[in-house]
């Protein structure tokens with residue numbers, strides 16, 4: 001048997017009107033590890049979290065948390081999870097301590113236990129000094145930490161953190177990373193969404209890159225980084241050509257992006273000798289006239305941008321299988 005999977009998603013799909021927020025997403029997270037779900041705005045990160053935390057039902061597909069089906073066994077799932085959403089759900093008029101005690105009491109902890117757990121968490125998150133001030137006066141970083149603390153009151157074995165460091169300054173991010181590492185060292189399983197490659201790199205055991213609701217690349221940080229050992233292919237055509245993107249896709253590790261004028265194609269490709277010649281021949285055979293072809297080393301950001309087509313219109317992206325290895 002493989003390692004026990006604490007979170008499993010199988011062909012999860014969700015549509016809002018014309019937007020396919022999630023499109024047949026398959027992902028799994030082994031117990032005690034962190035999956036970093038990396039994607040730009042609107043990629044579907046929050047939708048995924050909402051489905052897995054039972055707040056939204058999927059249109060199709062299934063998912064399990066700690067072995068419980070998120071649709072048919074939602075109460076059991078809720079007992080296993082902690083969630084920190086993109087928007088903090090704190091009571092501004094209460095102090096940090098009162099917020100944590102209230103969460104404990106809502107979860108039916110006796111008041112004395114709720115108070116001792118609150119004190120413990122305030123210490124862990126370095127919020128002792130601010131504990132008895134109202135949240136209204138907290139900084140962004142303090143709110144984030146208190147929000148995370150609130151999700152930990154009941155010691156859930158599975159945690160969902162939706163962009164836990166967005167909006168934090170570098171010190172705030174570092175501190176949050178420390179807290180997250182501490183949780184995982186205690187055996188917590190974590191689903192962490194982020195827009196930052198460095199964050200996924202620093203924290204995650206495995207990274208899934210999602211865009212337009214699809215998983216477009218997946219691998220360990222090492223595997224993703226070895227993609228920087230891959231190269232960036234740029235082709236300039238004499239004139240737009242209908243079959244060119246598909247031809248280039250045959251060599252690509254991710255999305256092929258096409259410029260608005262249809263003449264410039266970019267893709268991350270595996271480094272191999274003779275590649276430029278092979279691409280040229282294939283384009284020639286497809287009837288596309290090439291003005292220029294260049295292959296160079298991409299940065300980590302290039303890999304991400306190219307995989308997600310972040311710098312071009314979605315319509316011009318031909319999405320291809322993008323498993324990095």
Ligand SMILES: Nc1ncnc2c1ncn2[C@@H]1O[C@H](COP(=O)(O)OP(=O)(O)OP(=O)(O)O)[C@@H](O)[C@H]1O
Pocket residue numbers: 016017019020021039040041042043044045046047048086195
């Ligand atoms: N309740 C909703 N009604 C309509 N559209 C929605 C709803 N929730 C999400 N969407 C759309 O689904 C897509 C995915 O949204 P989602 O919030 O999951 O993205 P995200 O990756 O979390 O983005 P961000 O980084 O901005 O938080 C977007 O196009 C969004 O506009």
Ligand SMILES: [Mg+2]
Pocket residue numbers: 045046047086162
């Ligand atoms: Mg979101």
